[in-house]
Amino acid sequence: MLAIVPVKGLDGAKSRLAPVLDADGRRDLVLRMLGDVLAACQGAESVERILVVTPEPRLVDAGVDVLVDAGEGHPAAIRAALADPRSAVGALIVMADLPLVTPQALDRLAAFARPLALAPARDGGLNALALREPSAFEPAFGVPGAASVTTARARGAGLTARVVDDPVLAHDVDTPCDLRALRTKTAA
Secondary structure, three states: OEEEEEOOOOOOOOHHHOOOOOHHHHHHHHHHHHHHHHHHHHHOOOOOEEEEEEOOHHHOOOOOEEEEOOOOOHHHHHHHHHHOHHHHHOEEEEOOOOOOOOHHHHHHHHHOOOOEEEEEOOOOOEEEEEEOOOOOOOOOOOOOOHHHHHHHHHHHOOOOEEEOOOHHHHOOOOOHHHHHHHHHHHHO
């Protein structure tokens, strides 16, 4: 599968964390989490290639495929990546703010994709999605209740979506509360 990792630019990154992190701290956090996600993708047996979709290609090291987008948000970035010929082998979409993600969690998600599996965020969003046939339907990202919306869209397209509740895939970092929970988990 092609791992697709959408990453917004660093300007204004993680603005909801502004009450607890200054701009440099938020940029550092974004880069650390992106590194964690890319390392998990590189270690996953189900991942053949990685494609980072971003308006800022300098965010990733040489050797990682980059699809430069216009910075219009995750839905547009993911649409572009799913339309890319590299995704024809199947796609594993992984949000770049999953600091606890592991290669094993990504492999489990990919194994459940018959034809698709999704990992919801704790708030009902969508943190990861594995698709055997990327052109089968359009997943929902960046909308309230994206996991439920994606499941309904799949059902409408005649597809069965397997929901995988995995704490390492469910934990994203968007708010100060998420950051505190992460610090608690990593300190234990």
